[in-house]
Amino acid sequence: MSIPPVLTLRGIRKAYPGVVALDGVDLTLQAGEVHVLLGENGAGKSTLMKVISGAVARDAGEILLDGAPVELRGPRHAQSLGLGIIYQEFNLIPHLSAGENIFLGREPRRAAGVIDQATLLDRAQQLLNNLGVAIDARTAVSRLSVAQQQMVEVAKALSLNARVLIMDEPTSALTEQEIRELFAAIERLKARGVALVYISHRMEELFAIGDRVTVLRDGRHVGTRLIRDTSLPELVRLMVGRDLKEQFPKQAAGAGDEALRVEGLSRAGLLHDVSFTLRRGEVVGIAGLMGSGRTELARAIFGADRLDAGKIFVRGHEQVIASPRAAIALGLGFLTEDRKHQGLVLGLSVQENTCLPSVSVFSRFGVMQPAREASATAQRIADLRIKTPGPHQRVFNLSGGNQQKVVLGKWLTTDADILIFDEPTRGIDVGAKVEIYQLINQLAARGAAILMISSELPEILGMSDRILVMQAGRLAAEFSAADATQEKILAAALGRAGLSAA
Numbered sequence: 400m401s402i403p404p405v406l407t408l409r410g411i412r413k414a415y416p417g418v419v420a421l422d423g424v425d426l427t428l429q430a431g432e433v434h435v436l437l438g439e440n441g442a443g444k445s446t447l448m449k450v451i452s453g454a455v456a457r458d459a460g461e462i463l464l465d466g467a468p469v470e471l472r473g474p475r476h477a478q479s480l481g482l483g484i485i486y487q488e489f490n491l492i493p494h495l496s497a498g499e500n501i502f503l504g505r506e507p508r509r510a511a512g513v514i515d516q517a518t519l520l521d522r523a524q525q526l527l528n529n530l531g532v533a534i535d536a537r538t539a540v541s542r543l544s545v546a547q548q549q550m551v552e553v554a555k556a557l558s559l560n561a562r563v564l565i566m567d568e569p570t571s572a573l574t575e576q577e578i579r580e581l582f583a584a585i586e587r588l589k590a591r592g593v594a595l596v597y598i599s600h601r602m603e604e605l606f607a608i609g610d611r612v613t614v615l616r617d618g619r620h621v622g623t624r625l626i627r628d629t630s631l632p633e634l635v636r637l638m639v640g641r642d643l644k645e646q647f648p649k650q651a652a653g654a655g656d657e658a659l660r661v662e663g664l665s666r667a668g669l670l671h672d673v674s675f676t677l678r679r680g681e682v683v684g685i686a687g688l689m690g691s692g693r694t695e696l697a698r699a700i701f702g703a704d705r706l707d708a709g710k711i712f713v714r715g716h717e718q719v720i721a722s723p724r725a726a727i728a729l730g731l732g733f734l735t736e737d738r739k740h741q742g743l744v745l746g747l748s749v750q751e752n753t754c755l756p757s758v759s760v761f762s763r764f765g766v767m768q769p770a771r772e773a774s775a776t777a778q779r780i781a782d783l784r785i786k787t788p789g790p791h792q793r794v795f796n797l798s799g800g801n802q803q804k805v806v807l808g809k810w811l812t813t814d815a816d817i818l819i820f821d822e823p824t825r826g827i828d829v830g831a832k833v834e835i836y837q838l839i840n841q842l843a844a845r846g847a848a849i850l851m852i853s854s855e856l857p858e859i860l861g862m863s864d865r866i867l868v869m870q871a872g873r874l875a876a877e878f879s880a881a882d883a884t885q886e887k888i889l890a891a892a893l894g895r896a897g898l899s900a901a
């Protein structure tokens with residue numbers, strides 16, 4: 400009588416050395432639903448999705464498509480059955496254009512078998528335009544921002560006409576506007592009867608677009624609910640197995656001596672005359688829309704990009720910071736927003752990454768003593784609750800959020816006392832966010848000065864002593880924690896309020 404679910408998973412099991420990633424998971428996906436998958440970092444969400452997309456072979460369990468058992472022989476096969484996925488880690492080829500990436504392996508060809516570039520670019524441009532994003536299909540992916548690359552992934556998935564479409568943290572790098580566009584695209588896909596799986600650590604999103612939610616914990620299915628029948632506290636309890644204390648455990652450390660002062664920082668087209676002071680013990684939040692110059696500011700201070708004008712004072716002394724290496728030598732640390740490329744050496748272990756004195760691409764010097772390394776790493780694994788079978792696991796094998804924790808842990812391990820964190824909790828689960836905030840408190844309490852760039856306004860409001868808002872490369876406003884509100888910050892970020900109005 401009833402139509403079988405598009406996809407049914409029964410008793411899916413997958414073990415890796417030292418980790419049972421999936422332990423008998425059941426899941427059904429109905430046509431036209433958005434099924435949210437929730438769970439802490441390392442709970443098994445991505446692994447389950449890789450089973451559906453044919454990228455990971457299960458150890459046990461059944462997969463049924465339209466009620467009939469299927470054996471997925473690999474990603475291509477799954478794709479041909481209409482099972483599509485957008486990975487958490489981008490899967491794009493940097494030197495190819497956006498269009499070539501969208502149609503990779505499925506390029507339109509002329510009779511002679513030659514790739515029909517014109518048609519390819521035409522269709523790709525159409526897809527991108529439909530998404531409402533201003534990306535030229537001819538642009539090499541390496542030249543696109545993280546947000547734009549994500550949109551290329553979305554366009555690629557949309558081009559596949561999938562019956563099941565999995566989005567693994569699709570919004571973690573998107574602007575508000577792009578998120579709205581993505582949600583609109585999701586609504587269109589739903590209307591066409593596509594079953595969507597949506598993974599996100601942004602809890603507010605699931606209430607905005609989800610129909611049902613399944614929670615995984617330690618590789619086990621702990622519950623499936625209709626979104627309209629559940630609540631945030633219930634879901635958090637299912638996820639982390641306990642009630643969550645305060646979400647933003649802010650402790651003001653009290654501002655001390657000047658740690659960092661910048662005057663008139665400028666970089667053609669990106670930064671205009673940016674000046675501010677950061678004191679020891681302070682957490683200064685930097686809000687702003689994507690593209691407002693926040694990351695550019697951080698990179699300029701850290702010596703990763705050249706400045707056209709401006710001065711930087713570190714602990715009261717003017718410094719010319721010509722390279723990240725020089726910045727590190729001065730006690731600066733920078734947690735970059737693009738961890739995959741700048742923050743981690745995926746082939747090395749958790750311990751090796753934790754104890755690398757600086758970001759790999761920036762420098763390669765120095766080795767610590769093994770005993771110190773082991774204890775520092777054990778400390779980080781415990782503090783940040785990094786889910787790993789041990790310190791020697793290769794970072795490549797960790798879940799996305801746990802990789803992130805390793806990068807963060809690395810900066811907590813150095814002696815750096817002027818820290819710039821760019822989106823420190825992106826991709827981090829609700830429970831672990833609190834641990835990270837507590838570590839930020841501890842750093843501030845021991846006199847570190849912290850610049851925290853974040854796109855999550857509740858986090859900016861919840862954890863900052865002062866808030867700077869950037870807009871079009873300028874500092875548009877400054878607020879004390881007491882004065883700031885979401886509305887005021889947004890208005891400034893959108894260019895609707897100047898410093899005078901603040």
Ligand SMILES: Nc1ncnc2c1ncn2[C@@H]1O[C@H](COP(=O)(O)OP(=O)(O)OP(=O)(O)O)[C@@H](O)[C@H]1O
Nearest residue numbers: 415420440441442443444445446796797798799800
């Ligand atoms: N190739 C692999 N080799 C070894 N262990 C792995 C591998 N892939 C995943 N794991 C482990 O399986 C567990 C589940 O990982 P998974 O990536 O599915 O988590 P997740 O729920 O997606 O987490 P996140 O929210 O951080 O993305 C983790 O403990 C992870 O370290």
Ligand SMILES: [Mg+2]
Nearest residue numbers: 445487798799
């Ligand atoms: Mg994941």
